[in-house]
Amino acid sequence: MLTPFTQRALNIIRNIPEGKVLTYGRAAALAGKPRGARQISRFLHSMSEKHDLPWHRIINSKGKISLKQSHGYELQKALLESEGIKFSKSDTIDLKLYLAFDL
């Protein structure tokens, strides 16, 4: 059984427009738990495939990918780039431009 928070978070993530991203913290906040960032990552980990979640659109508060180089980092980066998102020199995404639901 999932909490309402989890369900809202899932719904929000599923609604991220292409070419946009959301940080764990923002997604959690929109779902009603400003401190539930860690849960977001858990959901993606266990249900990304089943729920058709665009897990690659979720990044950390610094605008960077949290995965490790040999653990999906490059895959996520490639997926984001294919949606039109540009990375800076340090593989950083400009949240001002790409953060969803933040305007």
Next chain:
DNA sequence: CCACTGACTACTT
């Protein structure tokens, strides 16, 4: 129910 874990965040050095 208690303990542990984690794709986090904010604060402090």
Next chain:
DNA sequence: CAAGTAGCCAGTG
């Protein structure tokens, strides 16, 4: 700016 620390909260055993 990088590294360390504490707080957070739901899922899992």
